[in-house]
Amino acid sequence: MTPTLIERTIPSSGERLPVLGLGTFGAFDVPPRSSAADALQDVIDLFDRRGGRVVDSSPMYGDSESVVGLLRTTRTGQAAGTDAAGPDPMFIATKVWTQGARAGIAQMERSMQRLRAPRIDLMQVHNLVDVDTHLATLEAWKQEGRIRYIGITHYHGGAFAALEKVMRTRPIDFVQFNYHALDREAEQRLLPAAADTGTAVLVNRPLGQGELVRRMQGRPLPAWAARAGYRSWAQLALAFVIAHPAVTCVIPATGDAAHLADNFDAASIATDRPAPDAALARRIAQAIAAA
Numbered sequence: 001m002t003p004t005l006i007e008r009t010i011p012s013s014g015e016r017l018p019v020l021g022l023g024t025f026g027a028f029d030v031p032p033r034s035s036a037a038d039a040l041q042d043v044i045d046l047f048d049r050r051g052g053r054v055v056d057s058s059p060m061y062g063d064s065e066s067v068v069g070l071l072r073t074t075r076t077g078q079a080a081g082t083d084a085a086g087p088d089p090m091f092i093a094t095k096v097w098t099q100g101a102r103a104g105i106a107q108m109e110r111s112m113q114r115l116r117a118p119r120i121d122l123m124q125v126h127n128l129v130d131v132d133t134h135l136a137t138l139e140a141w142k143q144e145g146r147i148r149y150i151g152i153t154h155y156h157g158g159a160f161a162a163l164e165k166v167m168r169t170r171p172i173d174f175v176q177f178n179y180h181a182l183d184r185e186a187e188q189r190l191l192p193a194a195a196d197t198g199t200a201v202l203v204n205r206p207l208g209q210g211e212l213v214r215r216m217q218g219r220p221l222p223a224w225a226a227r228a229g230y231r232s233w234a235q236l237a238l239a240f241v242i243a244h245p246a247v248t249c250v251i252p253a254t255g256d257a258a259h260l261a262d263n264f265d266a267a268s269i270a271t272d273r274p275a276p277d278a279a280l281a282r283r284i285a286q287a288i289a290a291a
């Protein structure tokens with residue numbers, strides 16, 4: 001059986017998305033015309049070849065938006081800012097991260113230029129900064145077709161109540177937050193609330209900014225994990241997140257094509273690797289917590 005990338009559905013539209021995406025914090029913040037940016041072309045090319053779609057960035061991430069824009073148009077042969085080469089497989093998620101409506105609009109227009117995208121798939125209010133102001137703009141932009149989906153993000157549990165309140169009171173398509181095998185607060189209310197409200201979930205920091213992988217370094221994989229077709233602790237950490245049915249897409253950051261291939265394998269079904277389920281997630285969490 002050829003490995004098949006697991007997909008999930010965006011509740012508000014029914015559109016399907018691959019469950020593995022790509023974060024760009026750190027890894028893609030390199031000078032746009034540089035050997036470091038050239039090296040990232042391999043990552044974007046592999047991402048596309050393996051069927052990846054969701055790439056998450058932010059104006060907060062230095063040059064990341066510009067690098068994504070450059071590499072994706074090189075990949076598709078698109079002229080900057082046009083649809084000339086046909087449909088773009090990349091589902092571009094970025095954010096607005098500033099105070100005030102006018103500053104937000106200027107920042108989002110700059111992001112579109114940097115990403116070379118005439119339309120953004122998902123625009124998220126980063127860390128809920130001035131959220132009511134930006135949601136008003138985003139609701140208008142969605143009507144006008146400048147963005148396809150609206151989202152909100154945060155990166156720590158202290159903001160979960162605020163995320164939930166927005167989810168329950170505003171027309172949000174996506175919520176993005178932190179969740180991994182040693183950071184499970186989202187299971188209490190936020191993941192069930194996402195399922196309840198029909199909100200798609202992007203999971204950030206799924207490897208604890210790499211800390212989970214470093215923690216497990218040098219430890220052999222448990223025999224049951226190897227039998228289930230997993231080859232690394234990073235794969236197990238991602239399988240833990242993917243096992244949750246309310247998760248739409250997990251967005252580990254990497255600038256390393258071998259790591260990206262590893263991550264795709266974790267998000268794929270094959271003969272020796274069934275889709276992760278709750279029983280597997282329990283074993284993974286126990287194994288990581290015991291280290």
Ligand SMILES: NC(=O)c1ccc[n+]([C@@H]2O[C@H](COP(=O)([O-])OP(=O)(O)OC[C@H]3O[C@@H](n4cnc5c(N)ncnc54)[C@H](OP(=O)(O)O)[C@@H]3O)[C@@H](O)[C@H]2O)c1
Pocket residue numbers: 022023024025026027056057126127153154155176203204205206207208209210211213234235251252253254255256258259260262263
């Ligand atoms: N408030 C927000 O909106 C918010 C906050 C945090 C994050 N985010 C988003 O979520 C994304 C992910 O979070 P994050 O970047 O903070 O942390 P993360 O994805 O948990 O961890 C990234 C680290 O994991 C390493 N890694 C990835 N795949 C690996 C593999 N297979 N084996 C070993 N190491 C691996 C990467 O190193 P290599 O490059 O060497 O692979 C990198 O150092 C961000 O990039 C960003 O897009 C959003």
